[in-house]
Amino acid sequence: MSNPNTNILYLFDRPAEPVFVPKGEKKVAFDIPASYLMDKYQNIAVDVINRFADDTDSKLPIREIRIPDISLPLTLDRRAPFSLFLPSHRKMAARLIEVFMGMRTYDDFLSASVYCRDRVNTNMFIYCLSVAILHRPDTKNLPIPPLSEVFPEKFMDSSIFARAKEEANLVPTGSRQPIVIPKDYTASDLDEEHRVAYFREDLGINLHHWHWHLVYPFEAAREIVDKDRRGELFYYMHQQIMARYNLERLCNNLPRVKRLNNWQDPIPEGYFPKLDSLVASRTWPARTAGSTLKDINRQVDQVNLDIQDLARWRDRIFNAIHEGVVKDSREQRVELTENEGINVLGNMIEASILSPNRNLYGDMHNMGHVAISFCHDPDHRYLESFGVMGDSATAMRDPVFYRWHAFIDDIFQEHKSTLPAYSVQQLDYQGIRITDVQVVTPSQPTNVFSTFWQQSDVDLSRGLDFTPRGAILSRFTHLNHAQFKYRLAVNNQGNVAKMGTVRIFMAPKLDERGLPFSFRDMKNLMIEMDKFTVTLRPGNNTIERRSDESSVTIPFERTFRNLDENRPIGGDSLAQFNFCGCGWPQHMLVGKGSKEGYPVTLFAMVSDINGDRITQDTEGACNDAASYCGIKDKKYPDARSMGYPFDRIPRTGVDTIQQFITGNMRLTDCMIRFNDIVVPPKNSGADSNSLTFA
Numbered sequence: 001m002s003n004p005n006t007n008i009l010y011l012f013d014r015p016a017e018p019v020f021v022p023k024g025e026k027k028v029a030f031d032i033p034a035s036y037l038m039d040k041y042q043n044i045a046v047d048v049i050n051r052f053a054d055d056t057d058s059k060l061p062i063r064e065i066r067i068p069d070i071s072l073p074l075t076l077d078r079r080a081p082f083s084l085f086l087p088s089h090r091k092m093a094a095r096l097i098e099v100f101m102g103m104r105t106y107d108d109f110l111s112a113s114v115y116c117r118d119r120v121n122t123n124m125f126i127y128c129l130s131v132a133i134l135h136r137p138d139t140k141n142l143p144i145p146p147l148s149e150v151f152p153e154k155f156m157d158s159s160i161f162a163r164a165k166e167e168a169n170l171v172p173t174g175s176r177q178p179i180v181i182p183k184d185y186t187a188s189d190l191d192e193e194h195r196v197a198y199f200r201e202d203l204g205i206n207l208h209h210w211h212w213h214l215v216y217p218f219e220a221a222r223e224i225v226d227k228d229r230r231g232e233l234f235y236y237m238h239q240q241i242m243a244r245y246n247l248e249r250l251c252n253n254l255p256r257v258k259r260l261n262n263w264q265d266p267i268p269e270g271y272f273p274k275l276d277s278l279v280a281s282r283t284w285p286a287r288t289a290g291s292t293l294k295d296i297n298r299q300v301d302q303v304n305l306d307i308q309d310l311a312r313w314r315d316r317i318f319n320a321i322h323e324g325v326v327k328d329s330r331e332q333r334v335e336l337t338e339n340e341g342i343n344v345l346g347n348m349i350e351a352s353i354l355s356p357n358r359n360l361y362g363d364m365h366n367m368g369h370v371a372i373s374f375c376h377d378p379d380h381r382y383l384e385s386f387g388v389m390g391d392s393a394t395a396m397r398d399p400v401f402y403r404w405h406a407f408i409d410d411i412f413q414e415h416k417s418t419l420p421a422y423s424v425q426q427l428d429y430q431g432i433r434i435t436d437v438q439v440v441t442p443s444q445p446t447n448v449f450s451t452f453w454q455q456s457d458v459d460l461s462r463g464l465d466f467t468p469r470g471a472i473l474s475r476f477t478h479l480n481h482a483q484f485k486y487r488l489a490v491n492n493q494g495n496v497a498k499m500g501t502v503r504i505f506m507a508p509k510l511d512e513r514g515l516p517f518s519f520r521d522m523k524n525l526m527i528e529m530d531k532f533t534v535t536l537r538p539g540n541n542t543i544e545r546r547s548d549e550s551s552v553t554i555p556f557e558r559t560f561r562n563l564d565e566n567r568p569i570g571g572d573s574l575a576q577f578n579f580c581g582c583g584w585p586q587h588m589l590v591g592k593g594s595k596e597g598y599p600v601t602l603f604a605m606v607s608d609i610n611g612d613r614i615t616q617d618t619e620g621a622c623n624d625a626a627s628y629c630g631i632k633d634k635k636y637p638d639a640r641s642m643g644y645p646f647d648r649i650p651r652t653g654v655d656t657i658q659q660f661i662t663g664n665m666r667l668t669d670c671m672i673r674f675n676d677i678v679v680p681p682k683n684s685g686a687d688s689n690s691l692t693f694a
């Protein structure tokens with residue numbers, strides 16, 4: 001860590017260990033003023049600080065400063081569960097972020113962070129520190145560690161940690177073997193929902209969800225929250241999650257997700273997460289099948305919610321959609337316009353501080369998470385805390401997450417249905433014709449995607465407090481696909497070169513009954529696979545694009561690499577590395593498919609650059625996952641509505657996807673063929689993205 005500003009990253013190491021204990025493999029200790037010690041250490045300050053002298057290779061001096069008031073964050077116990085969905089918790093977090101952002105210099109920021117680390121809630125501290133690092137000008141280029149390394153207990157079977165500590169205490173570094181996590185550890189095949197547990201419990205997918213909400217927090221200073229098209233991006237990112245999950249369900253002979261819209265009915269899906277919190281020393285509560293939502297009255301969490309509150313907010317939001325107008329807090333009318341309405345609704349439904357009127361339209365999305373996450377103990381009589389739906393790092397593990405977001409997406413689709421359909425003129429690109437689209441996968445027939453199981457290792461040592469140092473690996477089994485490329489034949493019928501945007505989507509071809517989807521259903525199942533700009537010379541053009549260049553994904557290595565190794569050395573690559581941590585995992589780009597081959601429709605389009613272009617300098621900016629995450633400190637890189645051309649109801653006379661097609665579009669029938677084999681980790685010598693199957 002040659003840049004001194006990276007020293008703050010040591011605060012992510014062993015989050016429950018006191019700040020004066022040496023951090024990292026380099027055994028770096030913070031040399032703190034005696035006044036920074038917790039009260040319980042004050043009387044033995046010299047002994048405490050000197051105790052670790054022999055284990056320390058270097059010290060980082062911390063300058064004593066006057067710390068602003070942090071009394072509000074201190075009201076949450078250091079080891080208590082923390083949830084941004086709880087209004088009281090998010091206010092505490094917003095205050096701590098405000099303190100961190102208000103530090104004039106990096107040294108002051110480091111000093112304040114060191115002071116707060118052992119005093120405030122551990123989960124809240126890591127969240128607030130991450131947000132501040134991402135948004136402060138003197139640290140925004142730092143690559144924060146993935147949450148799976150800081151809090152591994154949020155991502156894997158709790159039985160792993162006893163074995164991991166045994167391994168750390170008995171086996172020397174270098175001789176330790178990876179601890180294999182079973183692929184099926186939360187349920188058996190008696191639960192049909194478990195067929196898609198590989199998707200819900202995927203490490204990369206859950207990291208994506210957490211990191212997206214880190215980049216786009218909904219409560220903090222306005223300059224942090226108010227990013228370009230933030231509300232629309234909330235809608236689109238979650239809509240795409242739903243489209244992807246529905247594809248997985250259909251691949252596994254399950255019906256599409258049913259909306260959670262009748263809140264009096266029992267929830268048939270149960271979920272037993274098998275997670276423990278090492279910091280809070282508690283087991284994450286389960287939700288049994290048949291649970292019902294109840295009014296929440298928990299003084300300990302300062303939350304009092306009637307289920308009818310959700311109903312009132314829902315009705316007011318639907319009324320606003322049908323009237324095309326919302327009322328802000330000053331009773332002023334805010335039009336839900338064709339281009340900006342979805343952005344207003346996104347911030348209103350979530351609800352971020354950008355909501356035009358929280359008092360009127362409420363806290364729909366967040367409090368729905370709260371109601372579900374406390375349904376097992378709504379009045380705290382059993383002293384239980386929230387379930388996995390209460391944490392953005394764990395919520396996607398639960399089947400009910402998708403039922404709730406199917407309801408949330410339905411609200412957005414209600415607004416979209418009020419907008420005028422795209423005309424042929426708005427869709428076509430005069431003179432540009434796609435004549436062929438192919439998917440090329442090594443050792444497979446044309447238009448066949450190939451998927452399989454892949455093993456990958458994650459180092460737990462950063463998150464295993466009070467254990468000997470050295471790498472301790474856990475081994476996951478997750479879905480992956482063989483690398484492929486798109487090959488498009490495009491004819492430019494004009495006499496001059498033209499620019500356009502290639503948009504590639506995928507959707508399941510057949511519904512639960514084996515019948516072709518109507519266009520109205522298929523458009524909501526369209527998964528964005530890639531989006532990129534091309535220049536088309538007059539005549540025939542052949543365009544090739546690799547799957548690992550996708551505009552929605554981050555590279556495989558960003559999910560599973562230890563960020564202390566192989567990190568970019570400096571310059572723009574380092575500056576964008578952390579923002580690029582936001583994005584869909586590359587290994588989950590393609591759905592699982594089936595052994596016999598699952599039929600999907602691949603859609604390709606070249607749209608007119610004149611309707612797409614955003615003029616801005618993006619030199620050195622991260623574009624890895626711009627479709628889902630935007631570009632750091634820039635405008636969203638596409639002037640069209642997110643999801644275009646599938647974000648509107650079809651024009652008159654269009655009932656099928658074939659009738660929707662204009663000359664600048666092309667459909668191709670493809671298959672996703674699943675190979676039920678397990679490929680060893682990449683560091684074992686097998687390169688999964690270049691594997692071929694006979």
